[in-house]
Amino acid sequence: MESLRIFVVEDDAFFGEMLKYHLSLNQDNEVHLFKTGSDCIKNLYRMPSLVSLDYSLPDMSGLEVMRRIKKELLDIPVVIVSGQEDVSTAVNLLREGAYDYFVKDEDVKDRLWNVIKKIRENLSLKREIIQLKEEIGQKYEFRNSIKGTSTPMKQLFSLMEKATRSNITVSISGETGTGKELVAKAIHYNSLRSNHPFVAVNVSAIPSELIESEMFGHEKGSFTGAITRKIGKFELAQNGTLFLDEIGEMDMHMQSKLLRVIQERELQRVGGNQTIKIDIRLIVATNRNLTEEVQKGNFREDLYYRLLGLPIELPPLRDRGNDSIILAKYFVDEFCQENNIPKLQISEAAQQKLMQYSFPGNVRELKAVIELAAVLTDHNTIEEKHIRYNSTNASSHFLLEENTLEEYTRKIIRFYLDKYNENVVLVAKKLNIGKSTIYRMIKENRL
Secondary structure, eight states: OOOEEEEEEOSOHHHHHHHHHHHTTSTTEEEEEESSHHHHHHTGGGOOSEEEEESBOSSSBHHHHHHHHHHHOTTOOEEEEESSOOHHHHHHHHHHTOSEEEESSTTHHHHHHHHHHHHHHHHHHHHHHHHHHHHHHHHTSHHHHSOOOSHHHHHHHHHHHHHTTSOOOEEEEOOTTSOHHHHHHHHHHTSTTTTSOEEEEEGGGSOTTTHHHHHHOBOTTSSTTOOSOBOOHHHHTTTSEEEEETGGGOOHHHHHHHHHHHHHTEEOOBTOOOOEEOOOEEEEEESSOHHHHHHHTSSOHHHHHHHHBEEEEOOOGGGSTTHHHHHHHHHHHHHHHHTTOOOOEEOHHHHHHHHTOOOTTHHHHHHHHHHHHHHHOSSSEEOGGGOOOOHHHHHHTGGGGOOOHHHHHHHHHHHHHHHTTTOHHHHHHHHTSOHHHHHHHHHTTOO
């Protein structure tokens, strides 16, 4: 249990010694007794956790002493102990910042025990909050939350570092599954706003008739079903970061309202007249090409330039080289830890199979593939046969790789060999090529 340093300021020698004795019964309490206000003030450098202060002191009033304490140590609880029960005095002291007001009687020591208990609970809660913030900060350190050593990822980390130094709006683009929200969180938790909320909104998941209420809130009775006041996402993110995912899906009507809020830095809840000032950092993300959407008339040009800020494009996994293996090993370790199973290795053949695949679903797909492989293996190693892809998904993105004809040929043959368990004769028949072609490519290590 943490030690508390308690100051008892009391000119009544007997009463002061009595309080010191009872409070010192707990060995975790370090109690200091002072007979004057000036003695207490001179010792404030010791950083007391609590001050029990007599209202009537020989050298100055309890109110004056409390004001001096609050000036130097704003958050230190001060309990006033008075020989008289005066409601108006008590109210005034509480307004001035007193933690509590006790009448000097035999119950004071018990009341102080209750105050100490509450202070310990508050300190414990503060420690938990600090620890949680430290854990969140460590979790979202760039290289802890986002894995990769490839050149595109190094460039990404550089841009993210720049984003944390100011409140500039960040616009994140990239294919589905590349980790846009993860990047947004990492920027927030490494920025000056890290101690304030991170609020994420998936624009595409909110019906168009509800999105204004979700974003800006509404007042009770503003429309059918509005039975209570609702605080919107902008207000919830006050002093923190608002992340708008799939911003390209927002309709034109809502785009106009969003533009006004961004420009004016204020909003009104639906059905309300009160103007609410907002102070947020805005991060938006999309898998669409907003420049093309502007040209098509689907996205406001003025809003586009308001949101552009610092553009960050996330590279697809197929352009990240060996990062797929780094991520695969991370995901398998994470899966084993979460499911309390022995650590698994990934064989060289399985790694080679991962490297040959384009991962149209990006990091999200890789994670799903690895978790399935971890379930399928009966031993401590993930083999090539355990790596399974969604062939329909793969074929739809096949041409994105922009390979040479020879590379495409090799990948097509490799795909069919995997599908038909290395049956060369059957694969040759399916592809209408000579089996000698396949045997030759295998011999030359081209498959």
